[in-house]
Amino acid sequence: xxxxxxxxxxxxxxxxxxxxxxxxxxxxxxxxxxxxxxxxxxxxxxxxxxxxxxxxxxxxxxxxxxxxxxxxxxxxxxxxxxxxxxxxxxxxxxxxxxxxxxxxx
Numbered sequence: 001x002x003x004x005x006x007x008x009x010x011x012x013x014x015x016x017x018x019x020x021x022x023x024x025x026x027x028x029x030x031x032x033x034x035x036x037x038x039x040x041x042x043x044x045x046x047x048x049x050x051x052x053x054x055x056x057x058x059x060x061x062x063x064x065x066x067x068x069x070x071x072x073x074x075x076x077x078x079x080x081x082x083x084x085x086x087x088x089x090x091x092x093x094x095x096x097x098x099x100x101x102x103x104x105x
Contacts, residue, residue, distance in 0.1 A: 007062040015081040032090035039093035
């Protein structure tokens with residue numbers, strides 16, 4: 001199960017994480033967000049070199065505001081506490097995996 005991260009836990013779970021973290025900014029009412037959720041769950045289980053977490057933008061407005069999230073779904077990859085890659089919009093699992101693998105390289 002993909003871990004839910006809040007504004008309160010964002011620094012501990014993402015910024016201070018030892019390995020890269022992909023943050024999925026989403027909301028309950030977002031159809032494309034729900035569409036990609038199963039693919040992100042599968043990638044989280046398949047890929048040991050990254051952790052995938054979710055931030056509900058309705059409940060946690062600070063983190064998306066800090067990183068300029070304008071539309072959802074937005075995925076931001078953090079390495080060493082810094083955002084290094086962003087992907088906006090719903091994409092098939094294969095495209096998400098290819099993007100993430102390239103961004104981790």
